[in-house]
Amino acid sequence: MWGMSTPNQDETPVTPASMYAQRLAGLRALMKQNGLDGYLVPHSDEFMNEYLPPGNERLAWLTGFTGSHGMALVLEKQALVLTGKIYGIQVKKQVDRKYYTTSDQWLGGPGPWLEKIDARNLVIGFDPQIQSILEIKNFRGQFEPRAIELRPVDGNLIDQLWSDRPPGPHTGVEPFLEAYAGRSSTDKRILIGEILQKRGVAAAFLADPTDVAWLLNIRARDLAYTPLALSRVILFADGTVDWIIDPLRVSLEIRRALGNAVAITPPENIAESFMRLKAKVGKDKVLVDEHKTTYSLARLLEDRNIHLELGQSPVIIPRACKADAEQKSIRDAHRKDALALIRFMAWFADVVPRGQLDELGVVDKLESFRKMDPAYRGPSFETVAGFGPNGAIMHYRPTNASNRPLRGDSLLLLDSGGQYVGGTTDITRVLPVGEPTDAMIRHYTTVLKAHCAVARATFPVGTMGAFFDALSRAPLWAAGMDYGHRLGHGVGCFGAVHEPSADLSPKSRDEVRAGMLLSNEPGFYLEDHYGIRLENLMLVVPEPDKRVDNREVLGFETVSLVPFDPGLTHMTMLTHEERAWLSAYHTQIINEIGPLLVGSERAWLETVCAYFI
C-alpha cells in the first residue's frame, strides 16, 4: 500500500445532513461559552496514530470527511475542511458545502485560507492532547502574523457533544516472542540506551506506541490494523524504563519477562512519572520527537523544568534494520500470505468469467483464504479492491455505495496485506477481467519493467532512497507514464504497515541499509479507466560476492511470492535482464509455494509461472 489510508466509515448508518448542521451549531455554542472565535478539529489522537480508534474519529463525526489527512477549522460564521491533495474529490463528496469550504491544498495548515478570508485578531482553540508540538509550532507560524492566537483548551469540545462516543481501546498486552523478535527487550533497551548516551541525552520520552511495541517486545489489539498497545515509555540511558500503561493490561507473565528494569506507571499518574524523571536526569536533556509528542505532554515535561532535546526517535533505525530472526519470521509470514493470495487468484481465475463477482466479494473471499492460517491476525490495512475506474482512484476502498461488479473488459487492482504473528505483509496485484486491451498489456508490462528495475538492483552501501525512485520512473517516463506517489516505504515486523525507515521517494536522502523491509510499488493510473500497481516487499540483503569500486554491495531479496499475470505481460517488451529476474522469481514461487498446494490450485500456479520461466 503506497500511502495513507483510513478505516472505512461508510458502513456505519448514514448520518442525515441535518445532523451535521446540528453538530456544527453545537460546537459553535461551546466555542462561545469558552470565549473562542474558532476551534481546530484535526484527524489526530493522543498517540499520533495513522489509524484512529473509532472514538477518535472526531473530524468524521463533525464533518462527514473520513480521509486520514485533514482537519477542520470552525469559525463563528465560516468553516473550513482542509485535506491533503489525494482527498480533493472525496472531501467534496463527503462534506456538506453549505456549511464548509473545502480545500485539498494542505500547505502546512489553514493559514492561506485565513489570509483569503482576511481573518484577524481571533482566538482559536485547540485540544493540546491530540496535536503534536510541531503541528502547533507550524500553525502558530501561520497565525501570528494575523494576530490570531492559538489557545490550548483542556477537554475536547467535540467529546462534550458526542454523546455516544465509543470508549477507547483497552486490550490485553501479549508478549512478542524472542524467536520472532530476534533480540530480547533487555538487549534492545541497552542498545537504545547507548544511542542516547552518544546523543548526549539522559533519557528519551517515547510517545509513539510503535516504539513501545518494539522496545518491550509486546503487542496488543488496540487498533484495527496495527497490533499495538496504546502506551508510552520513558527510557533512561542506562536501559531502564518507565512504561506508562494501565497495569491491569499487563499480565504477571509479561512483567516477569520484562524484569525489574521496567517499572509501570498508570497513565493518570504520568505527572509523577515526569517528576521522577526530573529527579533522575537533573539538568541533563531528555529527547522527545516533536512529530509524536503532544503539546500537552511537552507542556507537562516543561512544567517540571525538564530540558527537552527535539529529535527523531532513536528506535527508528535499529527497528528498521531487521534482525536475522525477524527476517526469518518475515519470510515465513510472506509464504503464508502468498499461499492465501495464490489460492485466491486460482479461485478468481475460475470464478470471474461467470460475472457474479464484485469488489466487496473479492475482499471477503481473500480474507477467508488468509483466515485459514492460524497465525493470521487480520488485515494490515483496509483492502483496496478497485475495478476499472475505481482502480485509478488512489485512496479507493470499496464501500456499499461504490462497489462495482467485475464485468466487462478491465483490470482489478488488489492491494492488501495481513498481520501474522511474526510478520506484516503488503502486496498489490492486478488481475484481468474479460479480455485485456493492447493498452492494458503495454501499461502493465511497463509498470512491471519499473518494478524489475528496483527488484534486481544492486548498489553500494550508502545509497539513498531517491536512487530507487529514479530507477523505477525511468522506464515509465520513456513510455509517457508516471505515478503520483512514492515508490515505497518501510514495513514493520508484526507491526505498522507504514513504518519509518528509508523512504523511497524522489527527495529521499535516507540511506537504504541491510535488514530493512521496504515496499517496491510503482504504478500507473489512467483516470476513469483503470489503475495498475505492482507491489512486493523486499528485504535489503548483503551481496557478499559483489563490490562497487571496492565498497560493499547490497541488493534486494523479494519476500512476497505471488506470480505476476501472464496475460498482461508482453514478453518482447522486456530486456534480457528483466526476463532473467522474472524467471528466477517465478521459479522460486514454484519451489516454495508449489509444494503447499494440490490439485487444480497447484496446476494453476504451475501454468502461470511457466509463462515467465
Added chain:
Amino acid sequence: MWGMSTPNQDETPVTPASMYAQRLAGLRALMKQNGLDGYLVPHSDEFMNEYLPPGNERLAWLTGFTGSHGMALVLEKQALVLTGKIYGIQVKKQVDRKYYTTSDQWLGGPGPWLEKIDARNLVIGFDPQIQSILEIKNFRGQFEPRAIELRPVDGNLIDQLWSDRPPGPHTGVEPFLEAYAGRSSTDKRILIGEILQKRGVAAAFLADPTDVAWLLNIRARDLAYTPLALSRVILFADGTVDWIIDPLRVSLEIRRALGNAVAITPPENIAESFMRLKAKVGKDKVLVDEHKTTYSLARLLEDRNIHLELGQSPVIIPRACKADAEQKSIRDAHRKDALALIRFMAWFADVVPRGQLDELGVVDKLESFRKMDPAYRGPSFETVAGFGPNGAIMHYRPTNASNRPLRGDSLLLLDSGGQYVGGTTDITRVLPVGEPTDAMIRHYTTVLKAHCAVARATFPVGTMGAFFDALSRAPLWAAGMDYGHRLGHGVGCFGAVHEPSADLSPKSRDEVRAGMLLSNEPGFYLEDHYGIRLENLMLVVPEPDKRVDNREVLGFETVSLVPFDPGLTHMTMLTHEERAWLSAYHTQIINEIGPLLVGSERAWLETVCAYFI
C-alpha cells in the same frame, strides 16, 4: 570538468624548502605583533573566486599547497594545512610536514584539529576582506565551544611579508553583445528587479563578479579562465544599478550602452555607495548572498544600519536558463570547439603510434588547434591530459614533474574546454594508446552506457538533479563500477565553466529547467592504471510531442559534437536504445562538422563515425 581545479603553479621557479620555513617564521612574528595566537590563511580572495589571480594565491605562497580547496591555520607552535578530500595525496607532496600537519578531512573547518590538539583560549586572526560571512559563521561555531576568539584583522598579514606579490588584475571592460546574450542589460535588470520585489527586498548587493557580467552584459580578462571584470553591483528593485568598479576600466561606449540607470562608483568609495543605498532603502531589506559576500563588506553594510536578508543571488536561476540567442551562440561555440578537437584527434591517431608524444605535448597541440578560431579566447580551465595512472588521479594536471610519455598500452583522459566569444565549452574524451585490453573496452563501454542513459532521457517538468545522477550510476553499479564525483554541473555562456545551476548529484533537489546548460560526465577510475570520463554538454530542451501523465516533458540536446572511440566501444554490450542514440549522435557530427573538414581529417571523422551509425 567534473569539479574544482586550480591554475598550475608548478611552472614557476621552485621555491626552496628553507623559504617556506622563513615565511612561516615571518607570519608568526607578525601574529605576535598583532596580539594573535593564530592566523587563518584561506584559499580565497575578495571576490570568492574559484580561480584566483596570482596575487591572491597566499596559501600557495605560504605553504606550497596549490589546490583550490584548502586553508592554513598557523598557531604559535603548530600549523595545519586542511584540504578537501581530493587533495589528500597532493597536500602531502607539496607541503613540508616538518612545519605543517596536513589533513584532507575538511569537515567544515579546523575545529576537529583544534579539538585533537586540545587548543583553548586563543585569539585567532583572519582577513575579513577574503572570507565570506558564512565561512566565519561556521568557523565561529567550531571555535566558540573552545573559547577561541576569531578576530578580524585589517591588512592581510601575508601581504605584509610577500614583497614581490603580483598586482591585482585590472583589464579593460568589453561589451557582451546582445546578439549573443539574447537579452539587453535593461531587460535583465528589470527582470531581476521584479524578482527582488517578489522577495520583499528593496535592493540586492551582488558581490559575485559572475553576477555582474551577466547582469550588465559585460566581460573582461581579469582571470585566467573566466572572462570577468572583478567588480560588484548594488541592484535596486526598480532596475537601477550602482556598479562598484574603477571608472577608468569602463569605456564611454559601454557607459552609453548601459545608459543612465547604471551609476559607477570607484571601489575606494564603496562606503559612500552604501550610504546612498541606506538613504534609498530606509528600513527595507537588502538581499546579500552569505556565500559570496565578505565579512568586511557585510560589516560595512551593517555599520550603515542596513537590514540584510541572507539568500541566494536572484541572478542564478534566470542566468542558468539560457535565452534562445544564448543557446544559438552556445551551439556555434561548440561547433568551433568540436572542429578543433576532431582535428586534434585525427592528428593524434596519426602521430601517437610513433611514441614521441607526452601529456604536455597533447595540451599544447590541442591548444594550437583551438587557437585557429578567431573567436577563441583561451581555455575555460586548465587542461587535464592524464595518461595511464595519471588519468585515475581526479584533480590531475600535467606538470613538468608529472609529465608522462604516451607509450605502452593504456588510455589518455583528455578533459578540456574553451572560452569562445559567445560560448564556453567543456568536454572529456578518452583516447587509446597502443592496444586496449578487454577490461579497458568493457570499462569504456560501461561508462558510455551511463553517458547514454542521461543523454537520451526524457522527463517531466519538475524533475530534480538527483534523478540523472541515479540514471548514470545504475549501469555502472551493475558492473561493479562507480565514480567519486557528481554527474554534472551548470556551465556559463562565455562565463564560468562551473556556473551555479541544477547540480546533478546524488542529493540534488535542484529542478532541471528548460534552457539550462549542463555537463554529463560519468566516469570510472582504476587507481594506478587509468581513468575514463566521457563528458558532453547538454542544453535542456522542451519535447513538445511528448507527455508524461499529462505533464510537459523536457529532454537533452547534446551540444558537444565529437565522436566517441570505436576501438574502445563494444557494440554488443549496448542496448538497442543506446545504439540508436549513438547512431543519431554520430550522424549529427558527420552532418555538422564533416563539411568543415577536408582530406585526411574528414576521412578520419567519417571512418570513426561510421562505426556507430
